[in-house]
Amino acid sequence: MKILEDEKIVGLFFERNEKALRETEASCGALLRKTAKAILESDSDVEECLNDTLLSLWQNIPPAVPKSLRAYACKVIRNLAFKRLEYGLALKRSINSELPLDELEAVLFDLKTENEFSDVEFTLTLDSFLGSLSAESRAVFLKRYFFCDTVPQIAQDLCISESKVNSLLYRARKKLRSVYEKGAEL
Template sequence: MEKFKERRIIKLLKKSPEDGVHMAIDVYGSAVKTICTNILKDLKKEDIEEAISDTFFKLWKNIDNFKYDKNKSLKSYIYAIARNTCFDKIKNSNINSSLFSVDENELGVSINMEDEYAKKHNEKIIKDTLDNFKEPDKSIFILRFFYCERVKDIALKLDLSEKKVENILYRSKNKLKEELIKGGIIYEEDSRNVK
């Protein structure tokens, strides 16, 4: 049934965009609203509403890029658009820097976040590293560490198994830790002990 709806939405988006967008909103609007509200909880209501409508506009504009053989499902594709739209909005907002504060215990390194210069330096490394993450790794990491979502909820949201989410988180944490050790400002005694 879901595949039938997805194919119908895709067909409508190509032949009759207005009807396609309406149907996409009917089917996925509620979930997209939840995603945008959760991620943009520190922004204004208008920003959240704008992210929701931008998601469906981008869906219509990019529907030709969706391929059934490459993309898992239209649902996952729409949710990825919603998340990326929200992350772009956060990047361009004045709460940008607070997004990149990572709990050092989670990574297994002692990051110097006391000193203002060190903090900005480390946040830049974290941001640059995350910007280079591919999807769904980027969304999984941000949802887990910046929005404190449970693995189970992330798996449901992204239509992945919990094991897959855990594996991606493990790899991503190691990558971020590596980059911080390579170029970040961390406590001397801990940098010598990190393997």
């Protein structure tokens, strides 16, 4: 099956052509499954998340015009996977214990100012922080905390050593904390 380019698939969404859904799955299904699988343990949960993601894309494009369809879809499936994870936590179902979430949340642990940010400010500050990183640090940071990849996987994907990944993550977390500390002072 020939895979269409992102722009053409978005065009199909705008034409309300259901082929858009098949093309999206063909184009980035593997990436989306991998993204959800990094957060959820159950394969059936992952498949449900993928279906919900395709539905969400169908409902939101248009009016949404993704800058990158695969990046947009990754955001959607990650958010859906998180909702499902929280639901599982609430029900005290087993969850993926390997997630790097706690190491990221520890950045703001004991930082009383966290709640002084609105959700929008919180994300804007995060955007600004990401913009201040080098491309390599940003790639490592997002692979770890957006895609929830393991350190060995990141090292292998980016052709760098595991010690370098750990070091870049350590420095990025330190910088992130200082960004939120400074933000709260303003």
